[in-house]
Amino acid sequence: MFFRASAAEFARSLALRGRAQNLDDGSVLVLAAGPCAALAELAAWLRRGPPMARVEAVEVEAIDPASLAWPPGFEPR
Numbered sequence: 001m002f003f004r005a006s007a008a009e010f011a012r013s014l015a016l017r018g019r020a021q022n023l024d025d026g027s028v029l030v031l032a033a034g035p036c037a038a039l040a041e042l043a044a045w046l047r048r049g050p051p052m053a054r055v056e057a058v059e060v061e062a063i064d065p066a067s068l069a070w071p072p073g074f075e076p077r
Contacts, residue, residue: 003028004076006050007042011074014038018070021077032074033065 004020007030018032032042049055
């Protein structure tokens with residue numbers, strides 16, 4: 001949960017909407033919506049992660065924001 005909570009906190013500081021959730025394979029899925037510059041900053045943070053995190057890879061994919069129901073803020077799941 002530490003990675004998800006830290007990612008959500010950082011995303012909220014950038015005024016992004018979305019969520020971070022654990023997947024069955026142990027990876028974390030982050031879905032975020034907001035201005036391109038803020039999304040790029042979040043992607044850079046995700047590549048480092050919080051202290052003590054081990055980040056092996058980050059994949060970035062653009063999606064149509066209208067295709068998902070976005071929460072009003074950013075939440076860890």
